[in-house]
Amino acid sequence: RAKAEGKNRLAFYEAHLQEGLRQEMALLEALQQDLERGENLYLAYQPIVDLKTGEEVAKEALLRWPLAPPSTFIPLAERHRLMPALGAFVLRQACLARSRHGLPVHVNVSPQELLDPGYPARVAAILEETGCPPEGLVLEVTESALIPDERGREASESLRILRGLGVRIYLDDFGTGYSSLERLASLPVNGLKLGQGFTRALGNPPRPDTPPARLVAALLALAQTLGLEAIAEGIEDEATLAYLRDLGFRLGQGYLLGRPVP
Ligand code: C2E
Ligand code: MG
Ligand code: MG
Ligand code: MG
Numbered sequence: 001r002a003k004a005e006g007k008n009r010l011a012f013y014e015a016h017l018q019e020g021l022r023q024e025m026a027l028l029e030a031l032q033q034d035l036e037r038g039e040n041l042y043l044a045y046q047p048i049v050d051l052k053t054g055e056e057v058a059k060e061a062l063l064r065w066p067l068a069p070p071s072t073f074i075p076l077a078e079r080h081r082l083m084p085a086l087g088a089f090v091l092r093q094a095c096l097a098r099s100r101h102g103l104p105v106h107v108n109v110s111p112q113e114l115l116d117p118g119y120p121a122r123v124a125a126i127l128e129e130t131g132c133p134p135e136g137l138v139l140e141v142t143e144s145a146l147i148p149d150e151r152g153r154e155a156s157e158s159l160r161i162l163r164g165l166g167v168r169i170y171l172d173d174f175g176t177g178y179s180s181l182e183r184l185a186s187l188p189v190n191g192l193k194l195g196q197g198f199t200r201a202l203g204n205p206p207r208p209d210t211p212p213a214r215l216v217a218a219l220l221a222l223a224q225t226l227g228l229e230a231i232a233e234g235i236e237d238e239a240t241l242a243y244l245r246d247l248g249f250r251l252g253q254g255y256l257l258g259r260p261v262p
């Protein structure tokens with residue numbers, strides 16, 4: 001009897017797995033088709049703001065697809081090696097938009113793109129093709145692409161080539177992934193973006209002299225010591241804005257300063 005029950009459970013589990021897989025393949029197919037036809041996919045732009053003057057100094061491009069949120073379809077594209085093609089679409093659109101608004105544009109790069117040795121050459125080709133000067137482009141990379149193994153070293157080498165072109169590199173969601181402080185000093189990055197979690201941990205309104213507040217101050221000091229620009233992410237209210245500005249953050253981003261708009 002126990003055996004029969006086990007068999008039933010396994011059949012039930014397999015049916016679920018198959019259903020999940022079927023849904024994943026249907027979503028993937030729709031994404032592939034929209035990418036090929038250039039339909040439904042578009043970029044939203046969120047301002048990066050000078051916290052003292054309120055002036056917009058750059059824009060971050062964020063990919064949008066009506067069928068699913070980025071937290072679903074970007075990992076999906078990663079799992080099925082669609083990210084190189086999707087990333088090229090984003091980069092081309094963002095570079096074209098830059099020539100319309102004139103501000104530097106930040107583009108998110110997935111680990112899969114960065115780990116491909118052909119990536120820097122593709123970036124150079126898209127800059128050329130769109131007439132975007134390298135100074136107009138900032139690439140946001142996550143720490144997970146830069147783990148200190150063989151592939152991580154190759155990724156760092158790609159960043160060096162990109163820097164050589166004049167493109168700037170920022171570490172996105174800094175402090176939330178695998179951080180090697182030892183390697184931070186040698187990574188070819190121009191700046192870092194402090195992950196939203198840190199901003200939220202300050203409390204509302206922010207409480208100074210708590211461990212999270214001291215950690216944020218220490219991370220800003222670390223960036224300044226290394227000569228890196230720092231951007232505070234996830235600013236949603238005036239008290240947090242004032243707190244981070246007075247702490248010394250020059251730049252910030254968040255719903256209070258501007259939501260992503262198509
Ligand atoms: P990210 O690069 O860290 O982008 C910031 C995310 O936080 C965006 O979510 C943005 O809409 C959201 N955000 C901005 N300000 C606030 C705020 O004040 N409060 C809150 N709660 N959220 C805020 P989104 O657009 O859903 O993107 C999520 C992630 O998906 C991005 O995180 C990025 O890692 C990835 N992503 C988006 N577009 C692309 C892309 O074109 N290529 C790649 N590789 N990844 C992308
Ligand atoms: Mg980003
Ligand atoms: Mg992120
Ligand atoms: Mg981020």
